[in-house]
Amino acid sequence: MAVTSAGRLRKNRGAAPLQALLWRWPWVRPALLLIPPLAWFVLVYLTSLVLLLVTAFWTIDTFTTQIVQVWNLDNFxxxxxxxxxxxxxxxxxxxxxxxxxxxxxxxxxxxxxxxxxxxxxxxxxxxxxxxxxxxxxxxxxxxxxxxxxxxxxxxxxxxxxxxxxxxxxxxxxxxxxxxxxxxxxxxxxxxxxxxxxxxxxxxxxxxxxxxxxxxxxxxxxxxxxxxxxxxxxxxxxxxxxxxxxxxxxxxxxxxxxxxxxxxxxxxxxxxxxxxxxxxxxxxxxxxxxxxxxxxxxxxxxxx
Amino acid sequence: MRSTKAPALWSRLGTVAAAALLMAATACGSTTNSGGPTAKEPPTAKIAPPASIGAGEGQLNLVLWDGYADKSWVDPFTAATGCKVNQKPAGSSDEMVSLMKDGGAGQWDMVSASGDADLRLIYGGDVKPMNTSLIPDFNNFQTYFKAPPYNTILGVHYGISLQWGPNTLLYSTKKFPQAPTSWSVIYDPANKGLVTVPDNPIQIADAALYLSKTQPNLGIKDPYELTQKQFDASVALLKQQRPLIKKYWALATDEITLFQNGDVTVGAAWPFQTIQLKAAGAAVADTIPTEGATGWADTWMLATKATHPNCAYLWTKWVSTPKVQAMQALSFGETPVNTKACAEMETLQAGSCAQYHADAPGTYFNTVKFWKTPIATCDDGTDTCVAYKDWQAAWTTITA
Structure with missing residues (x-):
């Protein structure tokens, strides 16, 4: 008797944490849903835009055509x-x-x-x-x-x-x-x-x-x-x-x-x-x- | 055929459209000219080329222009030598140079580099001398292409010339019953709205070439090495030309359409367009005016770290033969450097030898100024010349 009840208890404990977690912190559910598209947006879209913006403040060396990473407003x-x-x-x-x-x-x-x-x-x-x-x-x-x-x-x-x-x-x-x-x-x-x-x-x-x-x-x-x-x-x-x-x-x-x-x-x-x-x-x-x-x-x- | 050719020809724009030469200031000096006594020795000059071609290694990795290793001549080559050809088409000279960094890094064996990339590769130590005596057809090459200044320095050959093409003056024979003898027709207000030229900054060199004859006091010797004053004069000429332009063409097929529909009557072109237009029954002809013309030329170069050198030599030997030279010329729309290719071209397509100027006499090459990328260092070693970046910027202001 005690054995089965302990077993059931253990089993319940195994299934519950995620549900309990979602119940305790309701914001987890939308967060899990939103993270993939948001990560995509931030990593792929915003990062490339930021890189674009950063590059715009650099120049290239006339001689070697390598990018010179010195901040300046020349291009603008x-x-x-x-x-x-x-x-x-x-x-x-x-x-x-x-x-x-x-x-x-x-x-x-x-x-x-x-x-x-x-x-x-x-x-x-x-x-x-x-x-x-x-x-x-x-x-x-x-x-x-x-x-x-x-x-x-x-x-x-x-x-x-x-x-x-x-x-x-x-x-x-x-x-x-x-x-x-x-x-x-x-x-x-x-x-x-x-x-x-x-x-x-x-x-x-x-x-x-x-x-x-x-x-x-x-x-x-x-x-x-x-x-x-x-x-x-x-x-x-x-x-x-x-x-x-x-x-x-x-x-x-x-x-x-x-x-x-x-x-x-x-x-x-x-x-x-x-x-x-x-x-x-x-x-x-x-x-x-x-x-x-x-x-x-x-x-x-x-x- | 045309549709397969057009993209290849378009990528040609990228050939010249490369950025300034990637070489150390010390390596420049007067090296850009024909390797006269003042030229500096490239880093790989002392690497002795092989005296004979050994057995093929079974593989050959090529960096090339799209269409330069067509099935029709690659398959027989592989069958004969056992060298399997792997191709990496490049979109521009810049891409070729970056692929060949560190001597091809053991990944690439050869590159079909154009004149504007050659010196970068040579002085970057990415390519090494080749033994011309291993290429039997070398003796049949047009004299100019045996040791042109863009691939031969101080008498050392850093590659084997392949094909070339001039930038010609194309005109409607209806509008010009008499062939124009001067580039002045594309700067003449009488032809307002009827002119087309390539949408390419290197067009400034064409203006400089014209000015070198019409305004000798500017002292232009090399249209790719312009001082600020010479450069400004060339740009001013092109700005004057701007109202005459119907369209700056980007694709060879665009220019064909313009001529076919009568939108333009005169312009700068390649022999390819003339041939296509004539084949379509258009009343056009082309000429090299008295001022001369600009042109482009390609070279097969051997990577410093090539892992399949025997296959590389076998390949160069193969593409230098008259038959393959003729096939490539007609497939791509360019001219072989092997004089024996003329007869082969005639067999493949009657009249093509003369059409492509493959039968041109040696003096013809005094009139063609082959492309090279403008760099800040002039021929006299001073840093007073206008670099390619500024050519590009100026071109934007001309065509804006």
Missing amino acids: RIILTEPAYRLIIGRTVGIAALVTLTDAVLAFPFAYYMAKVASRRTQTVLFAAVLLPLWASYLARVYAWILILNHSGLLNWSLQSIGLPPANIGYTNTAMWLVFSYIWLPFMIIPTYAALERVPDSLLEAAADLGARRWRAVLDVVLPLAMPGVVAGSIFTFSLTLGDYITPILVGGAGSSFIGNVVYSNIGIANNVPFAAALAMVPVAIMTVYLLGAKRLGAFEAL
Whole structure:
């Protein structure tokens, strides 16, 4: 008797500690769940960012191209004072903003139609149509635009066949603006659509009951409610354009370098990693400001 | 064929796109020139090369440009010698130099280094002298490539030349019924928006080469060794050129597309583009203008700590034969150094010998300035030249 009870006691003691531990310290359970993703985030993501930041304050020896670990602000001084880099940063941010604006203007009526006007069936078809381009490779779509925009391309052929002079927009910043606007459009439509769908129809009916015409209701009721969705979409279009360096290589002309292109050539060609790191901090800073602004506009609740 | 070639040619950009030479200040001085009497002796100069090739070791580990050991000539080599070839393609000259550190560390036997990496390898002690008499085809090489300044120092050969290519002036024959005789066409405002040049800092050397003829008072002797004043003049010329440029091309295929669609009518190119365009029926031709041209050239070099030296010599012997030289030239789009390869090229592809300038007379090589990485040390031993890092920075301001 005593033996079995002692045995059972021992057995219980063996199974209980973990449960007892979780019961005594309730925070252990979420901690165990969170440690793997957090460790990943801190080790892989934050550490690389910190390394980037640290490297940005070093320079390379002109002669040996080895990194010299002496703290200085030379790289940042060059970026801020050399007109070429200011031009490139300005161009990158400018085109990213323009693309975001274009996509917002194009996406809103489309998303509104999808969310509020179209039948269930049409909605599904439109949704598929929006996502369809994402099935094709990014490169294939950019090359398709080269074929459209170049000197003897579809655009000029069409213009000439209706008696208009050719438009020479192949390999220009205009071409980049067009291609970026096309490529990132789905990323604007989908969050805008999601936000619009959440606007209750009853609000539109109430607006109508109070005598508002349709456009007035859209402007005063729907737009403010859908704004967080548009801002959420703009995070995608803006940051994706800001970080791109392939489209500028392919459809850009002379004077189409983006921040990414300069980073790439400093690492791949000149082996000047510190300068590339310093320049890479620019989009990080811009996005930080942008995201803080987006947060104030409620974009994160819409995501 | 083209799609397999294009990435290989693209990596060529990385060849020249290397950073400044990695060598001690003492090792520099006037060593960058043809190994004249003032050149300093490299660390491995006294290592005597073998007098004969022994039996193969069964293995050969190569650091090379992608496509330099194609199945079509590696398989027969392995079958004949029993040397199994292991390849490590490198993306840039920098990568080659870092792989070959410590004489290849016993891991790598040979490297297909380009002119801009050669001196780094030689003065780093990473490669050792080779015995040219063990390569029978060496006697058939173009005279220039028997002892070019980038791989032969004080008469000692630190490798066996392989292939080369010029940077030519490509033009539309519709726009230019008469072949242009000067690089001035790519700096001429009359061609506004119709010009394309490589997106590569070494393009500054092309401007310097042009200025060395058109503005002799600048005193430019070597387009890769520029004083600040000469450098600034070259950069200023390229900044003037900037509004004329339709696009700075990164991929050889990009330039082909530009010419095919009529977006540009003149530009700097490699023979590869001319050949592809002509094959596609485009009305283009290329020329080496009177000012001369820049070019690139590769060398098989033997690692100081090579563990399979016999296979390495057997390989060098094999890739120097006319047939393999011709195959590689046509597969990669470059020119063999072996003059006997011309006939083989004709068999493989009629007319290719002349297309690639494989039949060029010796005087032709006076007009080609082969790539080497700019370093701070000038030919006269002073540290007054502009280093590659600044070339890169200036290139960003030109193309911005």
